[in-house]
Amino acid sequence: MASEYNGDILIVDDTPNNLRFLSTTLTQQGYKVRSVTDGLMALTVAQAAKPDLILLDIKMPNIDGYEVCQRLKANEQTREIPVIFLSALDEVLDKVKAFTVGGVDYITKPFQLEEVLARIETHLSLRAAQKEIRKLNGELEQRVRQRTAQLEKEIAQRMQAQERLLHIALHDVLTGLPNRAWFMKHLDHLLKQVTQQPGYQFAVLLLDCDRFQSINDSLGHSWGDRLLVSIARRIELCLQPGTTLSRLGGDEFTILLKDIKSLSDATRIAQDIHQELASPFQLGEYQVFTNVSIGIVLGSESYEQPEHLLRDADTAMYQAKAKGKACYQMFDSTMHHRALTNLQLEIDLRKALERNEFVVYYQPIISLMTNQIVGFEALVRWLHPQEGLIPPIKFIPIAEETGLIMAIDLCVMRQACLQLRNWQKEGLADKSLTISVNLSVKHFVSFNLLQQIDTILAETGLDGQNLKLEITESDIMKNPEFASQIIVQLKNQQIQFIVDDFGTGYSSLSYLHRLPIDTLKIDRSFIMRIGNKGENIGIIQAIMALANSLGMNAIAEGVETLEQLEPIKRLNCQFCQGFLFSRPLEAEAVRKVLATGL
Structure with a gap:
């Protein structure tokens, strides 16, 4: 289905087949597509054409995708263009580096067409929302200069519009949960709180659905979406007020546990979630069984960047998945050492x-x-x-x-x-x-x-x-x-x-x-x-x-x-x-x- 927001997309990939596949697919979806095979050429085209979105391969000649993204973000004319990385690499550290240099998303090759289109639509919609906010602010300033009647009413209306747009930008459309941007912002706030309050503890739980891809492939993406919503609602039943469930993307969720007393607070919630998800989900005429693998990491003063904490939660989650389905795993430093090795x-x-x-x-x-x-x-x-x-x-x-x-x-x-x-x-x-x-x-x-x-x-x-x-x-x-x-x-x-x-x-x-x-x-x-x-x-x-x-x-x-x-x-x-x-x-x-x- 074509995106509601038809924008200009620049594809940067040194593999002709990838360029051809993405260019043809996105053109059919109603987007205006430009494509280049070289990082330096990508910088020139981006500055001249100012596309609405860039799909950027990581491994390329001359300069890699990471450096291209850094240069784009350093240029005032191109820093606002969202960059989605494309890569066959699937390591946690690669993903972390992608977000560190300014990427807004990360798609792993080989491509799943529905995933590529969904990610593109999400970030184009987010950019459109940001542009709308700037447009509304500009209109408001102009109208204030022109007249003073009904000023307070108009300000209130604009503020409400901004709040709605901001809510859309910080929440997942499918589940209504806070999204990755919201999660990373609040995670950064909690890390600062740890440095200011010695002894303050919090935990991050990263949840990845077991067997979700096979369910998606067999029943279709519409049923997969319904399953994700049902999973989110069941997880919420296990959480106390003040505990936030977010959807990072795909079939990944995160839980922020604030002001916990001990590790057992986090493991108890993991156990409750596994028990709650043990019952089958009814999808039409089908009964589907799925659960989640959970990685747990405690926030401490040793962490300076929220990306590092998320990286370690992801590492622990993969260890849990390796143990078998419906398992949880606490992060320890040896896991990070293995990841570095x-x-x-x-x-x-x-x-x-x-x-x-x-x-x-x-x-x-x-x-x-x-x-x-x-x-x-x-x-x-x-x-x-x-x-x-x-x-x-x-x-x-x-x-x-x-x-x-x-x-x-x-x-x-x-x-x-x-x-x-x-x-x-x-x-x-x-x-x-x-x-x-x-x-x-x-x-x-x-x-x-x-x-x-x-x-x-x-x-x-x-x-x-x-x-x-x-x-x-x-x-x-x-x-x-x-x-x-x-x-x-x-x-x-x-x-x-x-x-x-x-x-x-x-x-x-x-x-x-x-x-x-x-x-x-x-x-x-x-x-x-x-x-x-x-x-x-x-x-x-x-x-x-x-x-x-x-x-x-x-x-x-x-x-x-x-x-x-x-x-x-x-x-x-x-x-x-x-x-x-x-x-x-x-x-x-x-x-x-x-x-x-x-």
Whole structure:
């Protein structure tokens, strides 16, 4: 639905596909759209055109989005233009920095269209309200100069109008609750009060709805909005007079507990909220269950900025979410230390990509019919200049969280494809030998995945039939329809697909049947359970039966002993990999294996 306030929007993003998508979408919504790909050009256009709103990407050449925003706010002609940051980064510190340099909002890539349109409409409406206030004040001053009759009445009317507009600017339209601007203003006031009154204590509770996105996706945004209103009303039932509930945005709420006596005051409210939300919500004909994860932080004199307190509440909330649904977690300093450690790790990962510090190891995949190597799985390692070889378990989670996994995956793919092509040229590998590369689900929301893989195959000279892509079962099921579209297009290039970690997640058999998958990789956890007498093979047997019925092959992963291998052979599993045959090898060691055999 088009915004009621059609304004001028400047989009700043160095990714052409993002620009095209946003420009087309917003133009269809009735907005006048300008777009640039460079931060310096954005400053020039903003000063000349004075748009009503700027959508600003963070990672760009020349100068990044943070510096662009700082320069805009330092310029008298552009400081009033609201800036919404766009970024694939989703760390709390990134969000805090975005608001610190003057941004009014933060949208995480990949975009949710309804979210982008809602955020734009909110901030354009807020700016319109601010302009209206200035206009009303200007009109009032002019009329005062022209006449003195009914002056008091007019002043009162204007003040009422200003109060209404200010209320709109400081409150959430959907729930009627105070919004982020109100919350941050009052949080700053409480921090000042702590410095003036030693011993004064308050607490912030940050609440994030569990499973809200899945409810939104399945029932639609209108029902999602109704659910948010119902959640807000139930939370209010748990609060005493003087305690303020705010909506930060999306499915996040905050509670300000003033003048508390002890930590138990905050934890008791968290427990009450969990109990109140335990009952189902009735949405039309559907009964929906949801609750909240809560992060709790105590306000103290150690905090100088409200953004830092909100950052720590957010950190604690994510710890609560990691513990399971409907949990709460108090913030402690070790959490902040871990967050800083992760931030440093992210910085090091970015440098590692620039310096080509990632190397590929290769684990053989064996045919159990011929006992010959039929392929290799490419496994990434980080050769750190100070710490040496770092295993993926130490850095892949952060890479996934920050989106750097996409660049790492493509780096591994390029190295592995080039290596296999070199072995072919040397006569060590025939045309049937394949290389398997792991692919993160984040690639499935990329506009140019197909082009990137085409480029790698063209640059390395490797045929598509020699490349296999491994995608975890849980990743596929996050968006099976979109995954199917990507897989079908890549299958046209003879690229094969393997479902990794099969059996550890939840798969819809109907989707699995429709997806053009070639191979199921049996997760190593099932292989490890095989006993000395070949027992505990029921799940493996079921996976083999499923693979056979769907015309797929199977790979047993993590085979380490002969006791594990024998029952796998009896089940007619086609392929195997694990320490029993070989550990992951450096490229030079693989060259020797190909020349002489295992």
